[in-house]
Amino acid sequence: MPRYAMTIDLSRCMGCRACMVACKVENNTPEAHFWMYVFRFEEEEYPKTRVWFLPRPCQHCDNAPCVKVCPVGARYKRDDGLVLTDFQRCIGCRYCEVACPYGVNYFHWKHPDKAQYLDYTDDPEVKSRTNNTMPPYRNPDADLRYGPEERLTAGAHHYRGVIGKCTFCVHRVEKGLEPACVANCPVRVFEFGDLDDPNSIVSQKLRTNPHFRLLEEEGTKPRVYYLMGNPPSPEVRQVMPVKGGKRG
Amino acid sequence: MSGRAVALPYGVGRISLGWLALVAIAAALVGVGAFAYAIQELEGPIATGLRDWGTMGGATWGLYVSFIVYFVGVSFAGITVAALIRILGLTYLRPISRVAELLTIVSLILGALSVLADLGQPLRGIANLFRYARPQSPFFGTFTMVIAGYLFASLVYFYLAGRRDAYLMAQYPSPLRWLYRAWAAGYQDTPEEKARHERISFWLALGILPLLVIAHSTLGLVFGLMGGRPGWFSALQAPGFVVLAGVSGIGHIIVLAALLRWSLGLRDQPEMAAFRWLGQALLVLGIIYIYFTIVEMVTAGYAGREHEQRLAKLVLVGYYAPFFWTGMGALGLAIGLLASQALSGRWSIPLLVASGILANVTAVAKRLIIVVPSLTHGSLLPYGIGMYIPTWVEGAIIAGLMGLGALTILLFMKAFPIMEVPAPVEEVRP
Amino acid sequence: MISRRAWAALLVLTAGIALMVVSYLVLAAPWGFPPESEKFSNPRLAFAPLLFIIGVMIAFLAAVVYELWPQRGGKE
Ligand code: SF4
Ligand code: SF4
Numbered sequence: 001m002p003r004y005a006m007t008i009d010l011s012r013c014m015g016c017r018a019c020m021v022a023c024k025v026e027n028n029t030p031e032a033h034f035w036m037y038v039f040r041f042e043e044e045e046y047p048k049t050r051v052w053f054l055p056r057p058c059q060h061c062d063n064a065p066c067v068k069v070c071p072v073g074a075r076y077k078r079d080d081g082l083v084l085t086d087f088q089r090c091i092g093c094r095y096c097e098v099a100c101p102y103g104v105n106y107f108h109w110k111h112p113d114k115a116q117y118l119d120y121t122d123d124p125e126v127k128s129r130t131n132n133t134m135p136p137y138r139n140p141d142a143d144l145r146y147g148p149e150e151r152l153t154a155g156a157h158h159y160r161g162v163i164g165k166c167t168f169c170v171h172r173v174e175k176g177l178e179p180a181c182v183a184n185c186p187v188r189v190f191e192f193g194d195l196d197d198p199n200s201i202v203s204q205k206l207r208t209n210p211h212f213r214l215l216e217e218e219g220t221k222p223r224v225y226y227l228m229g230n231p232p233s234p235e236v237r238q239v240m241p242v243k244g245g246k247r248g
Numbered sequence: 249m250s251g252r253a254v255a256l257p258y259g260v261g262r263i264s265l266g267w268l269a270l271v272a273i274a275a276a277l278v279g280v281g282a283f284a285y286a287i288q289e290l291e292g293p294i295a296t297g298l299r300d301w302g303t304m305g306g307a308t309w310g311l312y313v314s315f316i317v318y319f320v321g322v323s324f325a326g327i328t329v330a331a332l333i334r335i336l337g338l339t340y341l342r343p344i345s346r347v348a349e350l351l352t353i354v355s356l357i358l359g360a361l362s363v364l365a366d367l368g369q370p371l372r373g374i375a376n377l378f379r380y381a382r383p384q385s386p387f388f389g390t391f392t393m394v395i396a397g398y399l400f401a402s403l404v405y406f407y408l409a410g411r412r413d414a415y416l417m418a419q420y421p422s423p424l425r426w427l428y429r430a431w432a433a434g435y436q437d438t439p440e441e442k443a444r445h446e447r448i449s450f451w452l453a454l455g456i457l458p459l460l461v462i463a464h465s466t467l468g469l470v471f472g473l474m475g476g477r478p479g480w481f482s483a484l485q486a487p488g489f490v491v492l493a494g495v496s497g498i499g500h501i502i503v504l505a506a507l508l509r510w511s512l513g514l515r516d517q518p519e520m521a522a523f524r525w526l527g528q529a530l531l532v533l534g535i536i537y538i539y540f541t542i543v544e545m546v547t548a549g550y551a552g553r554e555h556e557q558r559l560a561k562l563v564l565v566g567y568y569a570p571f572f573w574t575g576m577g578a579l580g581l582a583i584g585l586l587a588s589q590a591l592s593g594r595w596s597i598p599l600l601v602a603s604g605i606l607a608n609v610t611a612v613a614k615r616l617i618i619v620v621p622s623l624t625h626g627s628l629l630p631y632g633i634g635m636y637i638p639t640w641v642e643g644a645i646i647a648g649l650m651g652l653g654a655l656t657i658l659l660f661m662k663a664f665p666i667m668e669v670p671a672p673v674e675e676v677r678p
Numbered sequence: 679m680i681s682r683r684a685w686a687a688l689l690v691l692t693a694g695i696a697l698m699v700v701s702y703l704v705l706a707a708p709w710g711f712p713p714e715s716e717k718f719s720n721p722r723l724a725f726a727p728l729l730f731i732i733g734v735m736i737a738f739l740a741a742v743v744y745e746l747w748p749q750r751g752g753k754e
Pocket of ligand 2: 074
């Protein structure tokens with residue numbers, strides 16, 4: 001059984017947020033839901049201002065508070081380390097969201113079809129450009145059930161009144177592909193691989209680079225390692241936050 | 249059945265104009281609440297002011313969760329007082345024991361309903377909690393202990409304690425006689441049966457008290473175990489919940505007892521001694537709660553981590569200060585009123601009622617202060633601060649639930665004596 | 679000498695507590711190694727939590743049994 005982990009090289013990230021877009025396309029997340037999010041930070045005062053970026057997927061914690069608190073076992077940790085949500089079991093109590101210190105959970109406050117960026121009604125204009133299909137596209141892989149229990153866990157499945165979050169693109173990982181954010185980063189900030197395999201790229205990176213994990217002091221034991229950099233101090237200011245606002 | 253009209257005790261079966269007016273108000277509230285819930289079901293939880301914390305800048309839990317805690321808290325005192333009456337033999341409190349038990353049952357049901365209002369998938373919630381609930385989640389305790397176990401235990405207690413009165417009521421000709429007969433289930437009020445009932449209710453009370461403490465502690469642990477949430481992670485959370493539950497519940501009992509005494513035109517029941525006992529209990533619990541709050545704030549503000557300090561400041565002098573100080577001021581005022589009565593030894597019912605209401609203002613304000621600020625301002629990562637303003641839908645649903653509670657108590661009053669029937673009535677067998 | 683009534687109540691009480699203990703420790707709580715394994719996100723037996731609740735209810739029903747147990751040689 002592999003032990004999946006992700007590394008994020010902070011010295012490379014330039015804050016372009018391509019990973020956020022890749023995630024949106026791959027997982028079809030509704031408006032204002034950012035399963036992958038890139039903080040843009042500003043530190044110190046002019047003229048010493050420093051701007052830096054920190055991508056924030058779900059940390060797929062080994063000691064995940066969200067898994068512990070889920071009353072019905074809808075949020076669970078697979079043996080390979082992925083922390084997933086069973087969208088058919090979740091009752092929408094949002095306890096996982098409250099318990100997670102990283103703020104990576106997004107609840108479907110309204111019907112996801114009504115929460116997409118565009119109103120995809122049968123628009124001939126759109127159809128003329130999309131080869132006669134109407135977005136949002138449904139990735140058939142997302143309909144598959146994964147793991148020994150065959151639970152419905154892949155993204156792109158959105159139901160009203162349940163929680164959603166980064167899945168490490170379980171439907172891609174199961175096929176041997178990298179998560180969408182990893183594959184789409186133009187400067188290869190992310191690496192994804194097996195910690196148990198000493199030759200995997202994440203193992204090598206971790207051996208050769210200084211690294212930290214976010215909010216390690218909370219005891220959550222994240223599976224996402226940040227290379228070359230420091231955790232955000234309480235003094236950093238977030239600039240250009242997304243306009244999530246009150247849309248839900 | 250004979251046609252003779254016999255006046256049943258405590259206005260059972262007699263419908264007055266005032267009662268009708270109250271029922272109409274309560275029913276109207278229920279209607280508004282049901283309408284609001286229909287809107288929430290059609291549009292989804294978007295109809296509430298709740299949003300995700302983090303990038304979306306909202307609060308994930310809000311009014312509903314605060315009121316789950318509040319309703320369950322109110323239920324605490326009812327059955328505790330009923331149990332203490334048995335265990336400590338406080339006979340002068342006996343007249344209010346039924347209304348106290350009823351309060352417990354009603355507010356527990358309201359608590360369960362507000363859980364359903366909060367869930368994104370209420371129907372799935374009912375099924376999956378029975379099917380998959382995991383003991384590792386603090387919700388397991390809340391769900392099994394509070395909503396199922398404790399509600400059932402209270403119902404059993406309520407049922408057994410009511411048998412004697414049901415038997416007495418069945419002596420009168422009335423359209424509800426079948427109900428009284430069924431409830432009494434063969435009870436005859438013989439000395440033997442009385443002794444048996446005393447014995448069993450003592451044991452039942454003894455069994456219910458630990459269940460209560462466990463139930464309220466698990467509710468506190470829902471918040472107290474969250475290490476990643478500044479302002480929640482605290483060992484004082486569980487005992488604090490138990491004490492504040494007592495404060496709000498006793499406040500309710502005082503108000504209800506006074507309302508009964510007034511509306512039923514009883515001049516000496518419940519006795520002044522009962523009110524004095526309730527007042528003293530409220531005073532002691534209120535002082536303990538103030539002490540807990542001070543300890544909590546000192547710990548968070550003095551030695552706490554950066555985020556704890558920031559949150560403490562926010563609550564004490566920042567954005568949430570008006571709520572916090574309204575709550576604490578109300579409690580302080582209630583304690584002042586009670587203390588002055590205790591010192592002078594002269595207890596007055598209007599003042600007691602005022603302190604009961606003030607105690608409940610505190611309870612609601614404190615629940616909101618526990619739930620919301622940690623979500624809007626308590627992030628450990630540098631997300632922006634959030635905001636939460638409840639919508640009218642949330643308010644209407646809560647108001648509807650309160651109306652439902654009032655309606656239940658009002659209807660019950662007319663079907664069954666709300667206080668223990670004092671002496672055996674003479675036989676009027678037809 | 680314990681009356682038959684008390685025996686019945688005790689029996690119901692024990693049955694309730696036994697059901698609670700068994701369903702909590704054996705059927706519901708997923709304990710094992712490694713503790714975070716995904717098998718342990720499910721109760722061992724579906725609806726074990728329901729059994730636990732029924733256990734709590736049965737335990738408290740003992741009181742009703744005690745009071746409603748028909749009286750031997752009584753008036754009714
Ligand atoms: S980051 Fe949050 S949601 Fe993801 S595994 Fe950790 S606690 Fe759970
Ligand atoms: S919202 Fe769903 S996944 Fe999260 S704790 Fe509740 S039931 Fe579990």
